[in-house]
Amino acid sequence: xxxxxxxxxxxxxxxxxxxxVNALSHAVRSGLVEAVAKADADPEVKALVLICAGRTFIAxxxxxxxxRPLEAPLLNNLVDDLEKSTKPFIAAIxxxxxxxxxxxxxxxxxxxxxxxxxxxxxxxxxxxxxxAGGTQRLPRLIGVEAAxxxxxxxxxxxxxxxxxxxxxxxxxxxxxxxxxxxxAEKVLDENRPIRRTGELIAKVENPAIFDETKxxxxxxxxxxxxxxxxxxxxxxxxxxxxxxxxxxxxxxxxGLMRGSQSKAQRHAFFAERxxxxxxxxxxxxxxxxxxxxxxxxxxxxxxxxxxxxxxxGIPVVLVGLDQPTLDxxxxxxxxxxxxxxxxxxxxxxxxxxxxxxxxxxxDYAALKDVDLVIEAVFEDMAVKKDVFAKLxxxxxxxxxxxxxxxxxxxxxxxxxxxxxxxxVGMHFFNPANxxxxxxxxxxxxxxxxxxxxxxxxxxxxxxxxxxxxxxxxFIGNRMLAxxxxxxxxxxxxxxxxxxxxxxxxxxxxxxxxxxxxxxAGIDVQYAARQARWNLLSDREHKANIVDQLFAxxxxxxxxxxxxxxxxxxxxxxxxxATEQLILKHSAARGITRRKIDDTEIRERLIYAMINEGxxxxxxxxxxxxxxxxxxxxxGFGFPTYLGGPMFYADExxxxxxxxxxxxxxxxxxxxxxxxxxxxKKLALEGKGFYSK
Ligand code: CAA
Numbered sequence: 001x002x003x004x005x006x007x008x009x010x011x012x013x014x015x016x017x018x019x020x021v022n023a024l025s026h027a028v029r030s031g032l033v034e035a036v037a038k039a040d041a042d043p044e045v046k047a048l049v050l051i052c053a054g055r056t057f058i059a060x061x062x063x064x065x066x067x068r069p070l071e072a073p074l075l076n077n078l079v080d081d082l083e084k085s086t087k088p089f090i091a092a093i094x095x096x097x098x099x100x101x102x103x104x105x106x107x108x109x110x111x112x113x114x115x116x117x118x119x120x121x122x123x124x125x126x127x128x129x130x131x132a133g134g135t136q137r138l139p140r141l142i143g144v145e146a147a148x149x150x151x152x153x154x155x156x157x158x159x160x161x162x163x164x165x166x167x168x169x170x171x172x173x174x175x176x177x178x179x180x181x182x183x184a185e186k187v188l189d190e191n192r193p194i195r196r197t198g199e200l201i202a203k204v205e206n207p208a209i210f211d212e213t214k215x216x217x218x219x220x221x222x223x224x225x226x227x228x229x230x231x232x233x234x235x236x237x238x239x240x241x242x243x244x245x246x247x248x249x250x251x252x253x254x255g256l257m258r259g260s261q262s263k264a265q266r267h268a269f270f271a272e273r274x275x276x277x278x279x280x281x282x283x284x285x286x287x288x289x290x291x292x293x294x295x296x297x298x299x300x301x302x303x304x305x306x307x308x309x310x311x312x313g314i315p316v317v318l319v320g321l322d323q324p325t326l327d328x329x330x331x332x333x334x335x336x337x338x339x340x341x342x343x344x345x346x347x348x349x350x351x352x353x354x355x356x357x358x359x360x361x362x363d364y365a366a367l368k369d370v371d372l373v374i375e376a377v378f379e380d381m382a383v384k385k386d387v388f389a390k391l392x393x394x395x396x397x398x399x400x401x402x403x404x405x406x407x408x409x410x411x412x413x414x415x416x417x418x419x420x421x422x423x424v425g426m427h428f429f430n431p432a433n434x435x436x437x438x439x440x441x442x443x444x445x446x447x448x449x450x451x452x453x454x455x456x457x458x459x460x461x462x463x464x465x466x467x468x469x470x471x472x473x474f475i476g477n478r479m480l481a482x483x484x485x486x487x488x489x490x491x492x493x494x495x496x497x498x499x500x501x502x503x504x505x506x507x508x509x510x511x512x513x514x515x516x517x518x519x520a521g522i523d524v525q526y527a528a529r530q531a532r533w534n535l536l537s538d539r540e541h542k543a544n545i546v547d548q549l550f551a552x553x554x555x556x557x558x559x560x561x562x563x564x565x566x567x568x569x570x571x572x573x574x575x576x577a578t579e580q581l582i583l584k585h586s587a588a589r590g591i592t593r594r595k596i597d598d599t600e601i602r603e604r605l606i607y608a609m610i611n612e613g614x615x616x617x618x619x620x621x622x623x624x625x626x627x628x629x630x631x632x633x634x635g636f637g638f639p640t641y642l643g644g645p646m647f648y649a650d651e652x653x654x655x656x657x658x659x660x661x662x663x664x665x666x667x668x669x670x671x672x673x674x675x676x677x678x679x680k681k682l683a684l685e686g687k688g689f690y691s692k
Pocket of ligand 1: 020056096
């Protein structure tokens with residue numbers, strides 16, 4: 001039974017038990033409607049407590065049911081039944097009350113919560129809006145401004161804050177059911193009037209707030225439909241009584257749910273969870289204890305990695321070559337955490353205490369007790385090999401030795417350590433303390449428990465961890481290299497950096513590739529190109545625009561000029577000098593420039609990546625298309641509302657992609673565009689990466 005109804009004296013108890021997160025499946029909705037009817041009909045029952053078994057209160061609608069026809073009773077009917085009851089209904093909350101779960105709680109007449117509970121309406125993250133009265137009741141209960149923020153951002157809040165803004169009536173300690181029964185008795189004894197949230201008035205002090213919020217969201221969440229519709233829905237709460245407002249809200253929600261963005265965002269939700277499960281690695285694989293971590297290399301990357309750990313309470317030994325670089329790294333950490341102090345979310349004492357958990361040192365002897373070492377030194381095989389040879393000796397047996405390399409062969413490093421089973425890749429993305437992606441890389445000899453441990457560590461430091469096999473660039477950078485290659489060819493053939501940047505910006509990336517290159521540094525790109533020289537084709541060697549910019553000292557933002565020029569506020573302006581350089585380059589290469597339309601640019605850039613993704617799947621470097629999509633959405637800015645490159649390919653149809661690849665194979669060269677056998681097979685069978 002998903003819902004049981006019991007009685008304790010004059011109090012009815014409806015207990016939801018639907019593991020793992022008590023989602024509002026059809027069975028739960030039916031069970032709750034029945035429980036409410038029983039409570040209403042039973043003269044002995046004077047009040048009802050709604051509580052959940054297991055680890056959490058209801059964490060929302062059952063997302064797996066979306067996209068299928070909804071079966072009655074709908075959540076909307078359930079919340080109406082709850083609210084209109086004449087007996088006091090009390091929601092007793094632990095864990096997370098999210099989405100439809102919070103909507104159920106809002107329809108109850110009282111809400112109590114444990115101090116550890118969290119409450120939120122995260123629907124916007126799934127590309128929809130709360131469609132069971134959430135946008136109508138929340139503003140009535142906590143005010144329009146606070147509700148707008150919670151609903152459009154989708155973040156949950158702790159119980160204490162929920163109490164402060166009037167979302168919960170009481171925070172209770174101890175055993176929740178006992179506390180809920182005591183609360184119910186008190187409500188009855190005091191004859192407290194039933195307060196129906198839907199009968200309150202949602203007042204708005206600044207009517208311009210809706211337009212202002214929409215304008216801000218259009219910038220902050222560019223391209224996303226749901227945040228805009230969330231604002232429209234909240235506005236309805238100030239214009240209509242609850243019944244009409246809820247009906248209109250439901251229509252807005254259904255419209256979003258049927259759209260392509262929500263389908264992609266739901267895919268993103270499941271992709272994030274799917275990638276945590278490593279095929280072939282049983283769930284009960286033992287994990288090694290990770291209580292202390294060492295980071296080798298206090299540069300920008302090492303500093304960010306160290307922050308990831310100290311932010312979750314894991315102390316870090318930070319190893320550098322000399323004191324000044326260590327001091328600089330600590331200074332950067334202080335500055336980054338300092339912004340929390342400035343915002344008031346952290347005290348100076350807490351900051352000092354956190355920094356005190358870093359032990360800066362130049363001595364490898366300090367590594368003798370650490371459980372995990374992450375090497376983040378200069379991207380050079382000889383330098384890294386030297387570090388790994390030292391690590392093999394300096395650490396205790398069983399300590400995991402990880403490298404943050406972006407493209408070097410970790411199997412070579414593994415051998416140098418003398419302990420290849422302990423060696424693994426942990427590829428962070430800059431800035432490591434901000435970016436959600438962590439590409440863990442499985443070497444030929446990496447032990448299963450090492451893999452299981454680094455996947456778990458990824459979760460502990462709040463990353464989306466994806467497992468990749470060894471290859472040049474792993475999943476993300478390998479695909480990116482194909483996109484960058486096409487960009488260079490397009491520049492040679494007639495496009496400009498700003499045209500290409502705009503095409504990808506319009507596609508949904510936050511920045512185009514040449515703006516990114518200027519930000520990261522042309523010198524960095526040049527060094528990477530040199531390091532990978534032997535892997536590049538003849539045409540790529542000749543497409544040497546990066547080398548020419550580098551020779552001119554145009555390193556990007558740091559020198560005020562790269563592809564673009566920059567003013568002192570780092571505002572980018574297309575530079576005619578770059579255009580001249582490219583025109584001269586095309587002429588020298590004997591290429592007649594032509595006008596290239598945006599469609600060709602988009603297809604060549606994105607389809608080259610998709611084709612490489614298919615090869616990555618074929619080779620088993622990524623176990624599933626989910627892994628590729630999770631990498632691109634969490635580490636490379638692929639718009640979530642398009643679901644990642646492999647999902648996107650399925651949406652436009654693999655046949656379309658296949659035919660375009662054939663066309664560009666003819667036009668640019670089979671060497672660059674020949675469809676991968678997997679992509680060809682799926683396309684010709686009318687299948688997709690996800691519907692094999
Ligand atoms: N529906 C279906 N399955 C769900 C689910 C949901 N709402 N929420 C979580 N799950 C599943 C996950 O897919 C996962 O399944 P597997 O073990 O098979 O991978 C399992 O429950 C555990 O989830 P997590 O791994 O995420 O567990 P966690 O402890 O890290 O986090 C959580 C728990 C905070 C509840 C998190 O799962 C979460 O944020 N869930 C989504 C909440 C949400 O978005 N709710 C709103 C739904 S939309 C809605 O309610 C619509 C409406 O009003 C009309």
